[in-house]
Amino acid sequence: MTQRFLSHADLTALVAELVAAKTRVIAPVRAKDDPEQLDYSPIQKLEEATFGTRLPRRSMKEFFLPVTEVLLRYQQTKEGVEIKATPTEAPPIVIFSATPCDASGLDVVDKVMSWDYQDELWFGRRKAATVVSFLCTAMDAVCFCTAVGLGPDSIQGSDVLLVPVEGGYLANVITPKGEALLKGKGKAEVPAGAEASAAAAQGEARKKVEANLPKIPAEFASWLAKNFDHPLWKTISLRCHGCGACASVCPTCHCFDIVDEHDSSTEGARRRNWDSCQTSKFTLHASGHNPRGSQNERFRQRIQHKFSIYPTKFGEILCTGCGRCARTCPGGMDLPTIIGELMTLAKTQPEGSSL
Amino acid sequence: MKELQDLARKLLSEGTVKVVIGYEEGPRGARAAFITDPEQADPLIFDTRCVQNLAAYLNPRRKQIATLGKPAVVVKGCDARSVAGLIRENQIARDSVVIIAMQCGGVLENPDVAGELTSEAVSTRCGGCDVCEPKLFDHYIKSATAKTPPVNPKRTEQLAALAKMTPTERWNFWSEEFSRCIRCHACREACPMCFCVQCTAEKGTPLWIDAAATPRANRAWQTMRVLHQAGRCVDCLECERACPEHIPLGLLARYVADSVERRFEYKAGDDPSVPAPMGIYRTDDDEELIR
């Protein structure tokens, strides 16, 4: 990992250069319907972007796993059916990630998308994208990235991490893609004291988040698996609507549905759409049987998949602690509080429930 | 809120109800509470942050709550109308729920930010409220401080602005709003009156509304959802509050409710015995539209 110094002007010039080269540049932009909120949107100039105030409403995953995406188009002809699959090459794109927790979501989901079968639609876009993250200064009481082993300065999933210092940014260049992006930009030697002030800013940001939730112990995953039938699951999600809004704003929720639709009587498309295990139809069998018939089982699946199944299978917690699910939940389900309660319960009942 | 807590303790210890669905202090503002043990009735609160329409938990699709047994539900006057709606459409029996209605002086638009009920902070649904003193209840808890809530003009202004637009401008306004819709159906899941077991939007044969979040499907979805709320929506704005994309669904709901009130002199009210307007007719309904 090498370091460079980028002044604000260097960054503005970089964006201008990228836009001139027809590379799409995405950054957090104030939303038209509510200027308080931010959305990841294309920008032409750096000034249109806003950094460091808060997290955008939706995570960056939609640039890699779109809300809806055509997998193939079909056309019925006299001889039979012709299909055209969606190409997996993607145009180059540079994404300014508001915080490391968004960028690290990509790296977490990479694990399942490369499990034996390479999801080339996902990886086509990942290869074409360069992710530039900023040190997070927008944490609030709901953030818990340090609890899942990340942090306001974590580099997972980012190609460059910019830490604000006096007069500009200390750019930590992490991957070859980051190097290619910043080649010849700003200055290679870092001004005196910049590193120290960066480290101080990182430490201070980390301390603020650590207060929200202690680090999740490694054995939490196996405790959850052992307590699959614990009575707590019957009462933990009574106020949950089962609406799935949490899964839609989550940087690591990657479940999808594959559905065909018609554009005319002979033509149509097979689409991949966002889906969520919180919806009642997610596991409904054609026979009418539903292994997860009520919201208790569905919310248990959300916790088990994120904090037990995914860590067991892929070695990563399927959560970056960004807190969006808690902020957006209309029913007041607060994931950090719930995980906190479960962790204390795990301490008091290490052996799990005697049902 | 001592009176509410005492009532909850009494109802639970007598065994009249098995669970009291009320509000409690959550990590961020008020949230729903499910009290089953008389000793734990203390967390029950009621203040201007108690925005959520708890009647949504009486929706028969919520199996995990139905298993708890007979509920008592804490409602404001407007929420009580959702309970009346569920009773009116035979989803719950009147005697299967104990209604604890609170006198209400208006609630906040954004419950996460506690504060004084100014005309900017008050919820748009409280303007012109006629049920500060609820009409449908088994127990009524007065409040010394409740007075008629100020009017938040935001929605009336938006409706007026839309009325002045040409059809194409309105089309573009809604296309822009629906472009953010991701079809998570949170608006449906949060609504007390959306109790269909198999929603048309999830029917595959025939595929009326595509499952994808395309402009065509989003528009068909919202059109159908709002039409199905004609004469049933009590304007509690849970759909707008649940939407992770902050789409102003309340405008659609309010416009249709006004249209139903104007054409059929009906407002989704507190009396479950008054039938819903779209399920009845009058031979002298106006025929202004019919050529």
Added chain:
Amino acid sequence: MNIYQPYLMSIKEITDETVDTRTFRLEFKDPEVAEKFTFNAGQFGEYSVFGEGESTFCIASPSTRKGYIECSFKASGKVTRALRRLSVGDTLGFRGPYGNNFPLDNVMKGHNMLFIAGGIGLAPVRSVIWTCLDQRDQFKDVTIVYGARSVGDLVYKRELEEWGKRSDINLCLSVDPGGETPDWKGKIARIPTAVEESGVKAEDTFAVICGPPIMIKFTLPVLTKLGFPADHIYTTLENRMKCGLGKCGRCNIGPTYVCKDGPVFTAAQIRALPQEF
């Protein structure tokens, strides 16, 4: 390569097994794929009718026979009803083969085999039976216990007769009480009883069982009583699947992704799973 792109296949032959169950014999439109395509008994695929969607069921033909695959389905959902409307020569899509398979070659070879199936559950077992019969000398005794609710519900009737005539197979056919027809010569009993009365020995025998969950629930105790160890009983799990590749997060039971870690499991593995299926 876009892993969600199916192969195009055309329907060569349609056989009606029962009133609502049909078997397709499919051949790849692209000869190159027909040449390269291989699979193992027990694997499944995603069969798609373009414009309707995809549906998950097993490959019912034996893996020893090349150039075609067969599948059997009951018209119950949107896609299966659309499949029902197709006729010979029509085109449909197939993605696969997915999932693991019955360990015929490495574990079961050289042992006795007991095949138990109920109703359309015979489809996945049939693939294993024929693969086993195509190399019959590699296996000792072969017992097949197959039953259905009524005579009309028995599938692959031609093959049942063929198996019945063979001396190296012990075939026990049965229908549930009340499902028999006047000229029915087979047994009249539910599968658990039929298995008990078939006189099969547990010693040095592997069991393959597929059918409705209720049948499996009552047959497993019978097998245990007969002395079958839990890791000698194999079954396939039917769960809702969509991608078949372990990505869409739909088919997991606890940490096990049925489409990747299954669908073939031993009874021991199933007992270790959280009871959420």
Added chain:
Amino acid sequence: MSDDVERGTSTANSTWSPKIVAFVCNWCTYTGADLAGTSRLKMDPNVRVIRLTCSSRVNPLFIIKAFERGADGVVVSGCHTGDCHYSTGNYYARRRFAILHDLLDFMGVEPNRLTFSWVSASEGNKWQELVNETTQRVKALGPFHEFQDMTPQGEFQEMAQKGGACQ
């Protein structure tokens, strides 16, 4: 809101002619339309008739799907109130049409694109009038491209040219 603002931008060029879908009730309007046909009344050929059991069988989703699939105008017609074969079907339909009209208008659908009428079995000429008058009105409004732009046309060919198939 529902004052019919005449749209200035009428693209009534000569070649384009509107596609109109008519949902008609089987007992009265369909028979009335049949009467107009057998009486050789001159009508524009733009209206495609879909016969349903009653005007109250018209689900708003039928109308939306018609617009999505390329209709520039939709007519819904049934028996006059009081004549309904099912006695009350058109009373319910009347209420439903009123709310549907208001909502579609609020969501930006030009009110003139949606026409409701009662045509009895004996009113062949009223059906003729309805067809011709609706065709002219929709022709004045021009193609309903808002809905049609939402459905990709010829996307399959476009993917073919771009070498979409990547084996």
